[in-house]
Amino acid sequence: MRDKYGAGQDAYCYPGTCTLINRLGLRDDVALSKAEHDLSQIAASEIDFEPPPYTLAYLQQIHRYLFKDVYSWAGELRTVDIAKADTRFCTVTRIEPEANKLFSALAQANWFEGLARPDLIRAVAELFGDLNVIHPFREGNGRAQRILFEHIIVNAGYGIDWWEVDEGEWIQANIAAVVCDYSAMTAVFARCIGGQITI
Secondary structure, three states: OOOOOOOOOOOOEOOOOOOEOOOOOOOOHHHHHHHHHHHHHHHHHOOOOOOOOOOHHHHHHHHHHHHOOOOOOOOOOOOOOOEEOOEEOOOHHHHHHHHHHHHHHHHHOHHHOOOOHHHHHHHHHHHHHHHHHHOOOOOOHHHHHHHHHHHHHHHOOEEEOHHHOOHHHHHHHHHHHHOOOOHHHHHHHHHHEEEEOOO
16 A cells, blocks of 8 residues: 555554554544644744754654654664655755755854845755655654754744735645745745844
């Protein structure tokens, strides 16, 4: 049986199903999705902002905290290749080197500190799209990545509000970014990134 990522039967799912093995023992996808959403939302509210450095390990730390009550593999890099519709994500063997390249470039860009808002919008749109293609975790990539980017954007001195964009728009922006078309993602961040934070 193929799961929503097109990975076929894998060790992450209960045998003969597309339901991810979970700490809650849930075998129903709808119930698992709701529990995962509710528990990760509570966990997200408990994650405090931290300044740089931002690294793959930092993203793993966020993912681990978000999903620790749902999946035993929370925070661990996936061990199967996955795809969604026509989008193939980074192969397992390239997750770490490709992610480390992106985080190294972010460090060299001084975490986007000091950028004017238009430049910040373009920079985070491209980085978000590129990191999404890596998709380091079996599930929960988007939620972990959004928290990471909240920290990057706040550290750069700007506010961020994800409520400005609906799920369908997010999906289309990420699909376009796979082929390095960042225009939709740039439009998303233009609405999500607010003004400079004043202290």
